[in-house]
Amino acid sequence: MPKDEVSCREASRLLSVAYERRLAPGELDALQRHLDDCFMCRTFDSQLRFLHEASKRYRTNV
Amino acid sequence: MTDPRFAEIESHRPYLMRYALSQLRDAQLAEEAVQEALVAALESLKTFDGRSALRTWLTSILRFKVIDLQRRAVAERVNQPLDEESEGADEAWLDDLFDPSGHWREAPQAWSNPEAALEQRRFWEAFEHCLERLPPAGGRVFFRREVVGDDTDTICKAEGITPSNCWVILHRARISLRACLEKSWFGKEVARAER
Numbered sequence: 001m002p003k004d005e006v007s008c009r010e011a012s013r014l015l016s017v018a019y020e021r022r023l024a025p026g027e028l029d030a031l032q033r034h035l036d037d038c039f040m041c042r043t044f045d046s047q048l049r050f051l052h053e054a055s056k057r058y059r060t061n062v
Numbered sequence: 063m064t065d066p067r068f069a070e071i072e073s074h075r076p077y078l079m080r081y082a083l084s085q086l087r088d089a090q091l092a093e094e095a096v097q098e099a100l101v102a103a104l105e106s107l108k109t110f111d112g113r114s115a116l117r118t119w120l121t122s123i124l125r126f127k128v129i130d131l132q133r134r135a136v137a138e139r140v141n142q143p144l145d146e147e148s149e150g151a152d153e154a155w156l157d158d159l160f161d162p163s164g165h166w167r168e169a170p171q172a173w174s175n176p177e178a179a180l181e182q183r184r185f186w187e188a189f190e191h192c193l194e195r196l197p198p199a200g201g202r203v204f205f206r207r208e209v210v211g212d213d214t215d216t217i218c219k220a221e222g223i224t225p226s227n228c229w230v231i232l233h234r235a236r237i238s239l240r241a242c243l244e245k246s247w248f249g250k251e252v253a254r255a256e257r
Contacts, residue, residue, distance in 0.1 A: 007164025
């Protein structure tokens with residue numbers, strides 16, 4: 001695997017850590033390229049967003 | 063006369079317990095805080111004007127009880143330092159999820175209409191069930207980060223762990239929660255629809 005390509009394992013880590021810190025441009029590029037090709041990680045991405053929204057909703061319960 | 067809101071208040075106990083646990087890291091202290099908060103809430107129910115959500119109001123009462131107990135715990139040195147650092151440092155759990163080339167062993171399945179789930183009471187039971195199944199530190203850190211919205215620095219300091227350790231814990235919590243919801247809710251949703 002070329003060094004600027006990331007695996008699903010690494011992509012899932014970057015997708016999660018993006019909620020904690022700003023990704024470096026290199027990380028963002030590599031992640032975006034991975035997502036363009038990988039529907040599984042796109043699914044994972046949208047589900048992390050769902051978890052984020054659901055957790056916010058859980059706080060107020062309305 | 064029994065105020066019908068008593069039962070409603072009681073229904074928020076699991077959430078409040080989780081909130082208290084995420085802050086106090088001690089089940090007994092958390093239980094105590096929630097108990098005191100619920101008693102205080104019942105006593106001052108008249109002052110609840112319904113302008114904020116009931117859960118928000120209860121949490122604000124609980125927050126003071128938590129601070130109070132934290133102060134006492136520090137004085138009594140009840141709070142143990144975190145020995146769960148390995149929960150974050152050890153990345154073996156990733157090997158269960160990804161094969162040696164880094165591909166998902168089990169691909170995340172598409173969920174149909176997840177937004178609709180948010181409106182269903184049973185979904186929230188599944189959500190709580192899945193939060194319950196996270197490793198202890200993962201549950202606390204995820205709750206403070208995603209539910210309460212505390213910033214990562216504050217959480218890391220309270221847990222006595224490094225930011226990168228915090229990120230690993232959150233990564234693991236998100237992956238586990240996702241998989242659990244898929245199993246205990248969205249998978250069943252599909253099964254129901256196909257039946």
